Amino acid sequence: MSPDYVHRTGAPPGFKPVHLLVGVVVFVAWFAVLGFVLTHGRDHTSSVDVYSELPSGFTGALEAQGVTYQGLSPVDNGTQQQALSHLPALGNDNGGQPLVFRTSFTVAKKGGRPGPATPALMVVIPDPQGSDVHVEFVDPTTFKPLETVEYGASSPGTSSSSPTTSSAPSG
Template sequence: MSEPVARPRGRPYGFKPFHLVVGAVVACFWVGLAAFVLTHGRGDPSAVDVYSELPADFTAHLQAQGVQYQGLSSVDAATTQRVLSQPLGGGVTSTGSSAIVLRTALTDKGGSQGSTAYTDQAALMVVVPDVQSGGGSGSSVYVAFLDPVTFKILTSLTYDAAAPSSSG
């Protein structure tokens, strides 16, 4: 009749104990890589709450002038330096330590000084608190939204930080 089928015992053909060592090394590498990726970035400056850097009542002052932003995130030091080296316009001088540069999306109804209307336009937002412009008191806040590629000013505005916002 038929011969009984015997299952082979022992290691498969071509298998060497060295393969176990290589497998263990690869498994340890993947576990280490996963642990590194999961813990990387904690405590970095990029994890800072960027909204806390903005002046008090900032959003309300911008909304009162028809300008909105969303999705703030920090930018690297090279981008900040490049943005602040650009002329900001209006006689504004930025002191590097007080100026804030953030990446955002701009929505502007076009109401400020004949500016163009934008809806969810990618932009770099430059905020200069205590701006010194034309001999002012220093309580004004200058805000400019720049194109992230060309660094041209899309829209800019200045508001008095001491005055209450009139959002509505």
């Protein structure tokens, strides 16, 4: 018979027992990483559900004052601390837990048409008693305030102060 028709048995040519050991180590490491990934991350809030963290009536109250936002995403603790450290003191009556999100916002111009979308960090500071909500839109690089909105949470359409705009100096 010719060598093409003969079926070999045993290990392939050039095979060494160390190859089997390396294969087993790769196999075990693969399943260890897979097990770690699947078991960790449980009971953590999803970054997709950031909208549920906002006070009730939040979007409607901002829209009533001509401010809209889109594309909320969470920020890391360092960015959150920097944004909060650059904001002016809000007084003793507002000690709510601040929320900081990355977003873009627009302010309606005269005539009701929206202005250009501006990337920003949105800092939401609800009053612990639930009566007022303070919202600051700050520049994500300089942390200078771009827009400030306050509204009464009990009646989302009413405003305790009109929205004010302050432009960050360019440069």
